[in-house]
Amino acid sequence: MNTYLQALPHGTTLSCRSAGEPGRPVLLFLHGFPEAAFIWDGLLTHFARPENGGFRCVAPNLRGYEHSSSPTEVSAYRAKHLVQDITALIQIETRDSPTPGQVAGLIAHDWGGAVAWNLAALQPALLHKLVIVNSPHPGAFCQALAHDPAQQAASAYMNFLATPEAPALLAHNDFERLWPFFTGMGHGGTHLAWLDEAMRERFRAVWRQGLHGPCAYYAASPLRPPTAENPGAAAVQLPRNMLEVNVPTLVVWGMDDTALPPSLLDGLDGYVADLRIERVPGATHWIVHEQPERVAQLLTPFLRGAAPV
Template identity: 25%
Template sequence: MAGWNEQNLQLGDVRLRLWRGGQGRPVVVLHHDIGTPDRLPFYDALADKFDVIVPSHPGFGVPERPQWMRHPRDLAALYQWMLTELEVERPSLVGLGFGGWVAAEMAALAPRDFHRLVLVGAMGVKPPEGDIFDQAIVSYIDYAKAGFLNDGAFTRVFGDVSTDQLVAWDLCREMCFRIAWKPYMYSQTLPHLLGGVRAPAMIVWGSDDRIVPRSAGELYARSFREGRIETVPNAGHCVDMEQPEALARLVTPFLDQN
């Protein structure tokens, strides 16, 4: 199993926390809007083959936040800065849910800079059919649970939810509303900017995603020059947490291609 190191980068007034593990081609994993545990089996599976970098979105789950940040594109630009500081060239991006939106924005900002893109249940585009689940109408814990196929799958990942976890989800929600509220969880311009992206894109959807309609994934697949959509069975929105082995088996050969 790959060893992991925690690092902190100072990017202007932002102190960025990240984890890095494994060796090989660089792969940046961008996590969900509900944050991420420090370690996940999916991250470990990728780190068996790749040099994996997992930044923690500033302001998500912690009280310190960049007061100037107003759009996921700002986060995308910050992560470009991160790559410069780490001297990482032509990484692949794996974006999970909200992190998929950020990954797509990164690719749109620098269409020649990435090796491969994997977007899993990605927000960021308006679904042609259906709507992105509005977390404002449910509790923090019910929103997190909605990302899983059932309560049993949720409990396997989070167990008995602590007060600290509820506070972290509250802070994640505040940051989402700050940077992704109007319109809610999508960009009106992003689909028009993806056609120039040179990297092949794999769009992955859980078979039972209740957060983002599959029609959004189909729109993503059509918007890229070279995009395709795949389905992981027995999974909701948080495919990486529910079906880590299946997701890793699906994306690893794609990320490893020349």
């Protein structure tokens, strides 16, 4: 696995991981909270192999994570800045590819998915295909946060993460308030076999770089449950041009996700013209860790042009 720092023209630097030869079609992978680019290593290696497409695979750490730029201002984590980072990275990483300025596929989970949905709606020419893993479409999520009591309860943690105190509280006592984001979003047991001590240490290494950036995503976003002090999503009206996606899209959803339930898939075809949905029973929000072979199995034919089996 290659690691490097990529400077972007607007001053941000993203720490990246990559596999595969430069000059090949590019797949770009975006992680979510509270993870980092390394979670994609297995898929980077998989898709770099000739039999799986021989792609050039790149996974950046989003701004605020690991060794990427971590601005102190919460406003620096608004969606427009996150999209700007990935737009610039696409231009750089694809300049020697067969399709300069366009990735063959954008694969994203959780907060990475939020960025990817926005990018696909606003700049569809930058990607040939889109893959979303357990990350709600902003239109559906906004409506659920504003009006669905069950989703409001499931997402209550977002309001905690948006507070100024959250980074210090999360870091306390070996990150005791962070581990439940993994252990509490499913049904335990075999779901957690992947979270061994070696994996925990990889997460610790990322979190020790600082948690202000990861938490600032929540503080900067209005898409969170309403409270007495803040109307949150109830005050948000998203324009239609930020919601319609006109690139072929595969959505993979772990059906046991307790924070983002499968009901968020309802009506998704009203936003996405060319849509495939793969519902995976027995998987949680952390499906990439729990069922990596199944994720690879679903993504491979889609990214190579065929329909998922």
